[in-house]
Amino acid sequence: MNDGVAPVLDVRDLKVVFRTRGGEVHAVNSVSFDLRPGELLGVVGESGSGKSVTMMSLIGLLPSPPAEIRSGQVMFGGRDILKVNARELRRLRGREIGFIFQDPMTSLNPVFTVGFQIMEPLRRHMGLKPEAARTRAAELLDLVGIPDARRRLKDFPHQFSGGMRQRVMIAMALACDPKVLIADEPTTALDVTIQAQILELVKDLRQKLGMAIVWITHDLGVIAGIADRVMVMYGGQVVEQAPVRALFADPRHPYTRALLETVPSVRGERAPKLKVIEGQPPLLGAHPSACPFRFRCDKAHGLCEQENPRRRPVGAPGHDVACHWDAPAVREAAHG
């Protein structure tokens, strides 16, 4: 669904393979999605579902070897950024596409002050003079809610708490006013009360700055609170994509359904027994010629063994699912 608005980021048929001694690992298989201006796309999946690898490969952050982008097209600003050279890519990173990583302690350099690290992209990409960069850096820290911003520019990362460090990371990602912000599990390492602070901050910043955000997480609660659209990944593939309300109200893929049932809530009714998704997450050794969820799926049938389902539209506009169960052809076969 396009709404007539051109997407800022358009990913088509992306395939990423890792070459290891034990053979190839198919980490990302034919992933396609788009990101529209100003929207927040939530990406949900377990570890190994390919959500981080997809986003890292977009901006060339995967070390190659072992990673190899087999095919695909990533349109951003009118060109395919999988084909641009390293220098051009370095210009895009930070300037046009911001990135927030999961663990702020390991992604901040401990031997430089926070001010230096925020000023680095400003001086490099925007060509600001030191004094102008310092003023802008203080503004940014202020924007993300760090009190006494100007003085704290001189502090080192270890002098900040976990939540504060994550705010610094957000300030760095926002430094050059990027069009797209990719946030990889930005609140997973934080406590719930600090997570609530950061989520409020992001909601607030979206209104002020209006950039498009890709938010990677495994926490369905976080997604429900902030996303406009959700993409569910499993075994390196997109299994379902929908507007947030449609996904939670009418999940179509058996994995999405099971995932929603397996998570307990702090509010509402308490289920006496937790629903379980049996089995283990898939190993991505072989090329996926069948549905990756078939071993754990209670709806699996013969066709799931033979053919990897393609995504097809269902229900509400913008809702699609990659599943053979309740597909029109299968239903006909079952009833006819």
Place this chain on the structure above:
Amino acid sequence: MADTLRVPPGTEPLVQVRGLKMHFPISSGLLRRKTGAVKAVDDVSFDIFPRETLGMVGESGCGKSTTGRAVLRLYDITAGSIRIDGTEIGGLSQGALRKHRPKMQMVFQDPQACLNPRMTLAGIIGEPLDEHTNWSRRQKLDRIYELMDAVGLNRNFANRYPHEFSGGQRQRIGIARALALNPAFIVCDEPIAALDVSIQAQVVNLLEELQEKLGLTYLFISHDLSMVRHIATRVAVMYLGKVVEIAPREALYAEPLHPYTQALLSAVPDPDPASERKVERIILKGDVPSPANPPKGCNFCTRCPAVMPVCREVEPQTLEVAPGRFVACHLHDKGKPIGGPTPGANQTTSNQQGATP
């Protein structure tokens, strides 16, 4: 479920902790003189009744894991009394503790780090048997197979090494090892935090099944409030080394009394967009103070939305404000103090029966 909620009148707690303190010294200067202490656990008291699960929640650094380890005497505690199954273990030497170890065990957070990579699965699960029994090889192997069946591991895996297993399976190995000596009491320290969402439910269900089958008592430490709501009978909330509230599960989640509990519960995101956008969040300002230098008065006074002048001066006492509900807050200053000879066993019972449909 209802059966596990009911504590028969007059039941003695299996675990009784009173005034537990665990301070870690800070040394500085050339002579490494002791210049202060990190008060990781500061005057904590609670009971755990047989066959129940006490959930312990709080944010990182609040002292919940230290409490769990101190209760099992993995540390030499600074002060306090710990009675497990009628035996006072608070002051015992590590040597004297050895014969009490079989009845209290632990399941650790990181199943990768707590399993020896050079031992086979049978070696890991059988090690407690080597240490504490004089069984024959045959007897031990039978017991190992029995344990593997109990936690849902295939017997053919007995000679494999930990790296061959996934996170969820490793956690099962850790649980099997904890069960080897037939313990009465198990401390589960964030047993599901390192696992994927779809695997968490498998492990939690396993813990529940084992509890029912073997009559286990758990101290379930977690930062995941929704999972604690699922598994715990009663819940203790910790903040900066102190227990701020203890209550039966339903009462705590329906009507939290301490302002910190209220903020903590409201901060948990709900997997439902409709209700999620209606929830009124209490957003706490700032961060948790350092446990080396806690604020004067109530520990929560620096972030509390309902702070009063008295909170900055006087430390609140833990009081029983309703049957089975203990709170340490100046907003709730009417009630009986905790720490009598058998505190609140009967009241707890009546309230829990009232709460059970």
